[in-house]
Amino acid sequence: MSWFPEKKSGQSWVHRVCQRILRTGPIPRHVAFIMDGNRRFAVKNHIERAEGHFKGFDKLSETLEWCLDIGITEVTVYAFSIENFKRSKDEVDCLMELARQKFTRLMQEKELIQKHQVCVRVLGNLTLLPLDIQQQIAECVHFSKDNKRAVLNVCFAYTSRDEICAAMREMAEGVQLGLIKESDISEDLMEKCLFTSQSPNPDLLIRTSGEVRLSDFLLWQTSYSCLSFVDVLWPEFSIWHLYGAILHYQRNYPVIKRAIESDLCDRERKQRESDYNCVLSECESTDQSKNSVSDLVLQYAKHREARIEQFVHHVNSKRLRYFEELASRHKTVHV
Template sequence: MSEERKSGGGWIRSLCCSILKAGHIPQHVAIIMDGNRRFARKMQYSRVFMGHIQGFDKLLETLEWCLDVGITELTVYAFSIENFKRSKEEVDGLMELAKQKVTKLLDERDLIMKHGVCIRVLGDLELLPPDVLSSVARAVNFSRNNDRAFLNVCFSYTSRNEMTHAVRTLAQGAADGMILPSDISEDVVERCLYTGDSQPPDLVIRTSGEIRLSDFLLWQSSYSCLCFLDVLWPEFSIWNFFSAILTYQKNYSAIQEARENHAQKLEERLYQLNKDCVLAQLDERNKDGVDLEDLVLEYGRHRKQRVEQFIEHIRTEHRLFLERVSPIC
């Protein structure tokens, strides 16, 4: 139970939730949880990763806030690949802390299943120590069939690594004959990202006062509302959270218009791609008097079928990888 509720402030919180729900609630919120080390120094903790401990606790509290207000997906930046360059003591401490916190999530299994929360860990998981990877896999495996809410933890992650991985996956798929090079388009690249099962975030929050994305969801946040807060992550309060949602609501119309324009242009580019492929085939076959529109639609259906089979293949490969790491009992 949160401190606000313990102290009797629950009715104020409930009232604010009700007011916010009168407007548009973001369905997917992403957070760069920044400021743990500065918080540790501010509090004069003897060890830096004490700030990270409170940061992990704040994550669970924030997930509760999301569920209360009706946000169904939360994505957080927990550990960048760049963080492996920090001191061995801090990295080892963070890895041990991650294992402990994942174990804590496993201890809350009944609560997670009750709320239907699906836990997904996104990033280059093969960079993780075996014991941490095993714990992560267990958390992902036991909750993978839940679909009422989603907690995406970006761990061993950078956006550049994510995009590179997507390109390599597509190149391998083309080399193996699962897709054609001409099948590769913006929408297919997006589905091959670690976040391929998610919609782009509606709202991206960064704490600590820094005004940059630091290699987090660079592709996905092109049409998101960005909110930079001058508060350290462990001190992030529900009022900061409500303030960010209000910022999203103020900018909702402009964000939706930009997204709709982008979706329309994407559809037009995809149609043109299919049309170009059909025209190239017609040139080769030297056929006249054909119904071009019907051929374009037919080609589009075949292309979609190839892409869907390929996406299902890479999802299955990822699932099997996690099951090998931590078999489901």
């Protein structure tokens, strides 16, 4: 099945009415999915596990279409956890082969990617994957990187703890290289070093299969997301489950909005205090008036922002080079 179905299934008047009703409230811009239940679906329907995973991909394709129809412009999916490498060799090999087939299919759909202006990002510790899959992923990411209408983030060879550790290593390296100071490290800087740094945090996270845990998925990013746990296996997920999750988000939107605004104010306060304390420590040996200290804090904040901008550019350039080099190697091999 295609990643981006060209032919839309005809919507009934019921679906059109439901979508109009939902659009009277806030529609989440970014929705994350833990697509759980493919193996249990296979057992339930007496089919091979591999077939269950293929059914799960087909459901993803269908769900992306529903999301675009209703106005959700960014989707993040948990496709393969680092923990999944602990499964049987046969199942891991099956999942790797599924990835090969689907990323190959994705690059065969370049016209659809450009038509729908979808930016595809693959997030995770990709070095854990076979080289040919890394190269396929890199070619896809590099090809679609400038598209703006919609974003699909595929978390592959990913766990949130691994992502956070990688971000911490980036910041430590930045301090060692003299690009940033230790005092520059903050929650905001951490977010700029995460794999998801180019995306807003998810408004809504949906997990299927009835499990009520996050399984090491977007732990940092979902601090203020609305969580919806749906008691249905992923291949059985329907548009009605999506509508229900959006209604759940809309009911909780005022509380979530207040919590996000409070967190933003708290971060700004902490940053001002940090800048002030840094200036005081640098000027403690001199006699500064209150007004001059205030001016120095503003000046320090500008220098800090410039340092962070340079550092973030360094981090992003390094990641971009990784994808460009792999994509270039992949093209060379296939010429």
